[in-house]
Amino acid sequence: MAEDIALTGDREGPVAAAGEPARTRFDWWGEIKGLFWLLLAVLGFHSFIAKPFYIPSESMLPGLLVGDRLVVSKFAYGWSFVSPTIPDPVAIVRGTLLHQPVESWSVQVPFIHGRLWGSLPERGDVVIVTPPGQSSDYIKRVIGLPGDTLAVRGGVVILNGVPVARGAVHYRDLPVDANATCDPAQYSGALQTRADGSAVCHLPIVTETLPNGRRYDTVDLEPDSPGDNYGPVKIPADHVFLMGDNRDRSADSRFALGGFERGLGGPVPYENIGGRAEFITFSVNGDATLNPLTWPDALRGGRAGTSLHPTRVP
Numbered sequence: 001m002a003e004d005i006a007l008t009g010d011r012e013g014p015v016a017a018a019g020e021p022a023r024t025r026f027d028w029w030g031e032i033k034g035l036f037w038l039l040l041a042v043l044g045f046h047s048f049i050a051k052p053f054y055i056p057s058e059s060m061l062p063g064l065l066v067g068d069r070l071v072v073s074k075f076a077y078g079w080s081f082v083s084p085t086i087p088d089p090v091a092i093v094r095g096t097l098l099h100q101p102v103e104s105w106s107v108q109v110p111f112i113h114g115r116l117w118g119s120l121p122e123r124g125d126v127v128i129v130t131p132p133g134q135s136s137d138y139i140k141r142v143i144g145l146p147g148d149t150l151a152v153r154g155g156v157v158i159l160n161g162v163p164v165a166r167g168a169v170h171y172r173d174l175p176v177d178a179n180a181t182c183d184p185a186q187y188s189g190a191l192q193t194r195a196d197g198s199a200v201c202h203l204p205i206v207t208e209t210l211p212n213g214r215r216y217d218t219v220d221l222e223p224d225s226p227g228d229n230y231g232p233v234k235i236p237a238d239h240v241f242l243m244g245d246n247r248d249r250s251a252d253s254r255f256a257l258g259g260f261e262r263g264l265g266g267p268v269p270y271e272n273i274g275g276r277a278e279f280i281t282f283s284v285n286g287d288a289t290l291n292p293l294t295w296p297d298a299l300r301g302g303r304a305g306t307s308l309h310p311t312r313v314p
Contacts, residue, residue, distance in 0.1 A: 046085040048074055053128060053139065053277065058180075059244035059251065060126070060139055061219050062172055062205060067179035067284045068303065070139075072128050076276035078118035081109045082130045083274065108135040113271065120145060120270060121240060124214030124310045126277040129242060131257060131264050137274060140252050141216070144241030144267065151231035152254065155220060155247060158232070159211060167207035169220065173200035175300075178286030186249060187221065209313060216310040221248040230254045239267035280306040 045051075055068040064070075074083055086107040108130070121127055121142045129138050144150040149160050157164040175198070176182050182191040182201035192202045206220045222228070225248040235241050242264060244250025255263025280303050288298035 043085050046074070047083055048079060050074055050278075051085065051275070052281070053137070055139065058186075058249055059246050060141075061246040061249075062174060062203060062217050063245055063308070064126075064139070064280075065174070065180050065283060065300070065303075067286060067300070069281045069283065070308065071278045071281055072275040073278050074275045077121055077270070077273055078115040080115045080118070080271040080273070081112040082272055084109055111271070115271060118270070120238075121273060121276065122214075123210050123212050124216065126308045126310075127240075127242070128274040128277065129264065129268055130272050130274055132269065132272060134258065138242075138252075138264070139277060140242035140244050140250070140264075142240050143210070143243045144235045144253075146235055146237045146239055148235045148241070149232050150235060150241050151233070152227065153229060155223070155225075155228040157208070157243075162211070164211075165209040167209075169204050169206055171202055172205045172217075173202055175199075175285075176201055177300075179284065213312045213314065214310040215313055216245065219246045219248070221246075227252075227254040233266060235267045238270050240270055240273070241267045277308040279308055280304060 050071050050073050053070045053072045055064050055066055055070070058066055086109070111132075123142055123145055125142045127140065127142055129140055130136070131138065143157060144159065151158045156166065173192075173194075174180060174182075176191065180201065182199070184191055187201060187203065190201050190203055192200055194200060203219050204221065205217050207215060207217050209215045227247065227250070233241075241253045243252045243254065251261060251263045253264045253266055253268060255261040255265075257263060257265025283300040283303040284298045285300050286298070288294050
């Protein structure tokens with residue numbers, strides 16, 4: 001009888017000993033489906049609600065520093081062809097594994113006219129924009145709206161024949177670190193050392209106030225830089241004119257699209273606006289390594305939670 005039981009057990013597969021739990025197979029297909037739905041949810045959130053954004057350049061000094069991480073709302077102006085976040089596997093492999101420069105890690109949807117539940121930005125908003133025909137994202141400030149006539153004379157923005165109000169030049173000291181080096185080739189004479197030995201970037205600041213009362217600071221480095229004289233241009237319907245706050249170090253609507261200037265090529269169709277910058281989540285100074293112990297010291301203090309909406313004066 002014992003032999004019959006053993007044979008029967010062999011034919012039907014291994015039998016768990018008394019008191020031991022039965023072994024179960026790992027559900028690979030279930031895990032793959034779970035990861036798929038998780039990825040789809042994340043991409044949907046990034047496409048239609050909000051996404052993180054990293055500041056890679058100094059074009060929005062003094063308000064935004066290289067290393068700042070932001071939240072960008074995708075629904076602020078409705079959705080357009082630049083809204084979807086679609087990963088590009090080839091670009092991801094080139095950037096992460098092959099360490100090759102890539103313009104964007106996502107696939108750009110072909111241009112589609114119009115926006116779903118669309119609305120125009122407000123003058124002074126900080127927005128994410130994809131230059132026409134390209135896939136990289138820029139961050140700039142909305143200065144001109146449809147129907148405006150815009151010009152720049154001697155660095156002063158002129159809207160519909162009226163110069164934008166500007167305060168007196170004053171100076172601000174920005175901390176110097178691995179992400180904000182105050183390169184002497186870009187900021188001649190600005191790199192200074194304080195009495196305590198710390199380095200700062202001593203920059204000339206001009207506060208602008210737009211016609212709707214929104215106020216923000218700009219950097220005014222040179223009296224006669226290439227972008228200090230521009231236009232006039234009439235901004236077409238459903239277009240916006242964008243400028244960086246670091247006026248002498250910003251490739252924006254004043255400069256030719258692509259090429260050496262890498263500008264926006266004039267007023268930008270509002271379909272190319274990807275969202276509105278809302279606030280800073282955190283900021284890093286560039287000192288972090290793969291060692292997690294270096295991460296806390298790499299955080300810049302006092303920047304988390306900073307709103308990117310300009311103040312409004314009566």
